[in-house]
Amino acid sequence: MRATRVIYVENDPALRGIMTALLEESPEVELILATGLAHEALDPDAIRLADVALIDLALGSGQMNGIDLGLAMRKANENIGIVIHSQYSLDTVARSVPPAALIGWSTLPKSGDMFIEDVVHILRETAKGLTSVPTSLSRDERSPLERMTVRQRAVMGMTAAGIKPQEVARRLAISHDAVRQDLSAAYRVLVPDVQPADDLRLRAVFTYLELTRRDDAQDGL
Amino acid sequence: MRATRVIYVENDPALRGIMTALLEESPEVELILATGLAHEALDPDAIRLADVALIDLALGSGQMNGIDLGLAMRKANENIGIVIHSQYSLDTVARSVPPAALIGWSTLPKSGDMFIEDVVHILRETAKGLTSVPTSLSRDERSPLERMTVRQRAVMGMTAAGIKPQEVARRLAISHDAVRQDLSAAYRVLVPDVQPADDLRLRAVFTYLELTRRDDAQDGL
DNA sequence: GAAGACCCCTCACATCTGTGAGGTCCGCCC
DNA sequence: GGGCGGACCTCACAGATGTGAGGGGTCTTC
Incomplete structure (x- = not known):
């Protein structure tokens, strides 16, 4: 199976460095862009190529937040999966994204005991349309x-x-x-x-x- | 050629009587409904059957005007021709009808020297899509x-x-x-x-x- | 009344569509 | 491991679609 192509947007350089290294070691994903800047993540060519974006919710002052960035990415690739990454409340996502556009949006809590395998798994599932934001239905x-x-x-x-x-x-x-x-x-x-x-x-x-x-x-x- | 099927709406009973008689004598048209009441003219079955409606602009107090009646008829039959009949300014038509819906709208001035042949001709042309409201284009x-x-x-x-x-x-x-x-x-x-x-x-x-x-x-x- | 213009119709033909049947290749769960 | 369910894929076939060619009406205009 083809590697899942990922765009990674994370404000914190330290975390970004670690995650980038880990993702690059995973054969199941191909990291096509890793950046701390929203405007760099909005490269239309990269977005069209990508299967999923892993985005920090709080991108710091002077930048749009991760949800708005995800919505903006959807305009260039309406089927790209969006995984929102945050240590705070992830309810915001369900409240901010129009329900009709919510397919393929997932959330990933930032916790200390996170395994890269889990991250990869969520990225791959979200790329395929997994929607974990609302409670999943039968x-x-x-x-x-x-x-x-x-x-x-x-x-x-x-x-x-x-x-x-x-x-x-x-x-x-x-x-x-x-x-x-x-x-x-x-x-x-x-x-x-x-x-x-x-x-x-x-x-x-x-x-x-x-x-x-x-x-x-x-x-x- | 099949007779053009006409709905006639005229407030003034005298004029309606004369016109009704004249239209019934014309082999080229078939008068399927003649009335002075807007709500009677809104019979969906008649409208769907009709090719064109000849409507008095001023239908008297307590009734919608001829333009609104024409627009309402278009909801039941979006291709029905509408001929607006009035002795006063017919500019209102061009101003009141949305341009996109204006195809097949004509106007007929009420004058003393009107020939029934001309009326029939305008009815038939309007049924076929004639649009005389704006200045005709090449x-x-x-x-x-x-x-x-x-x-x-x-x-x-x-x-x-x-x-x-x-x-x-x-x-x-x-x-x-x-x-x-x-x-x-x-x-x-x-x-x-x-x-x-x-x-x-x-x-x-x-x-x-x-x-x-x-x-x-x-x-x- | 011949010539044109439209409009409506049929026919034929190449191509496109929608779907059932049946294959492979995953990932998941006893 | 074997079985199961999904997602994708190919193939075949009946039926639908888009269009060129051409015939027949009715007006309008010389």
Whole structure:
């Protein structure tokens, strides 16, 4: 399995140094960017490449906080996982992030007895869509978006942006057949009761756009 | 050619009587409803059947005016033509109707030397999409919506509502082939420069929704 | 009344779509 | 370790889609 690509943002140079070394030793992750500065973390190329970002909640005065940084990253890569790292209350996350955008957000308490294996595990799970911020729900009462895989959301996202399946396949470097399988699975989730009169693709796109609509004005990615 | 189906709303009983008689004598139109009361004119079945409504601007106190009635009718049949009839200033129409909804709106001055032939002609043209409210533009600088036929707009409207082509064909009582021709023509207008990456249908639907978006909050038809 | 312009329709054809069937490869849990 | 469940993948096939070509109406304009 491919290494999970990680962006790491931590204010404290000492902690950043230790964690960077540990992450670089882990074969399961590939650290593509480690910085203490929010604006450096906002490099669009790195964000598009990354699977998940590990972000300190308190980035220090003069910088946005980790939640706002995570939200900003989502604008360049709407499927990137976000792990918020803090020694203080992590409830803020649940209160600050719009529920519709919350998929793939996790929290990681800063504690003294933390193992790098656990960090890696959380990074990998969050990259795959794990959402630990609200109390996790039983399998069948998750929202439609949560019942889709990261790839299905990526494919639906591009489709809802008016990109045709062949091009989606090219950009994700997977086969056209695979894209159609993902779309088909996404349709089943997004349009659970298809009416005979329904245009399946359009219905699914409308539902998807409804579910992912952000409340803030948007300037495309 | 099928007779143009007309709804007639006129406050003044005398004028309504004369016009009703004249319209009933005209083989080119079929008067399906003539009334002095706005709420009677809002019969959804009649509106869906009608091609065009001829509406007095001033419907008297206690009633909505003709423009609001026309806008309300458009909610039940978004392609119905509206002819506003008045002896006073008709500028109000251009100022009151959202530009995006203005296709198929005409005005008819109330004058003493009016011929029923002219009225019939304006009704028929408006039913086909004539828009006389703003100064008419030359053929190629009309908006995309104006460059589509009534049928193309109807087909796009239903498609943009998530109805599949087969069902559109059934509801409009035309063939599936004909629907696909109309869609194809609509795509050419709505997506003039197709990119190789574009999903043609989705792009066209998005453009169409953008062009027809009303500013008031909507409660579906 | 011939010539054009539109509009609507059918037909044919290449291509695209949606889905069922069935494979591989993980990670997880007795 | 064996079994299970997910995520991905390929393949095949019926059916839907987009468009060019071409026919038939109805107006309008010389």
